[in-house]
Amino acid sequence: MDDTIIKILEKREIKPTSIRILVLKAMQEFNRAFSLGDLENKLVSVDKSTIFRTIHLFHEKQLIHNFDDGSGSVKYSICKDDCNCEVDDLHVHFYCNYCKNAFCLENVIIPKFDLPDNMQIESANFVIKGYCGKCNKIAT
Numbered sequence: 647m648d649d650t651i652i653k654i655l656e657k658r659e660i661k662p663t664s665i666r667i668l669v670l671k672a673m674q675e676f677n678r679a680f681s682l683g684d685l686e687n688k689l690v691s692v693d694k695s696t697i698f699r700t701i702h703l704f705h706e707k708q709l710i711h712n713f714d715d716g717s718g719s720v721k722y723s724i725c726k727d728d729c730n731c732e733v734d735d736l737h738v739h740f741y742c743n744y745c746k747n748a749f750c751l752e753n754v755i756i757p758k759f760d761l762p763d764n765m766q767i768e769s770a771n772f773v774i775k776g777y778c779g780k781c782n783k784i785a786t
């Protein structure tokens with residue numbers, strides 16, 4: 647059962663220790679972007695500094711990406727299999743004003759901007775705010 651998780655870790659050149667498998671599993675269980683606090687609440691038995699270090703490693707190895715949804719805490723999300731976290735992989739994120747959850751819109755690519763010649767894009771933080779599908783029903 648853990649085989650796929652181990653493969654995901656190995657593909658990103660991360661040694662699949664039991665704690666990393668546990669953390670990645672917990673990340674997969676969110677069907678939305680998550681914060682460090684979300685993970686801490688989910689993994690109460692795991693040392694907080696271990697969670698922090700694991701997130702840092704996953705981010706460094708481009709297994710996850712992060713973005714600022716304006717809620718005050720950085721949100722993380724698992725990257726798609728073929729994501730290299732390059733400019734071409736940058737996508738729009740959605741923040742629900744109602745349930746306060748953030749989601750990846752992987753198919754909504756950040757538009758190309760005409761930047762001055764001497765400037766080059768490295769990252770972009772593009773967050774759309776509104777109501778998610780679930781909350782839209784409640785709101786209307």
Ligand SMILES: [Zn+2]
Pocket residue numbers: 742743744745746747777778779780781782
């Ligand atoms: Zn919502």
Ligand SMILES: [Zn+2]
Pocket residue numbers: 711723737738739749750751
């Ligand atoms: Zn994303």
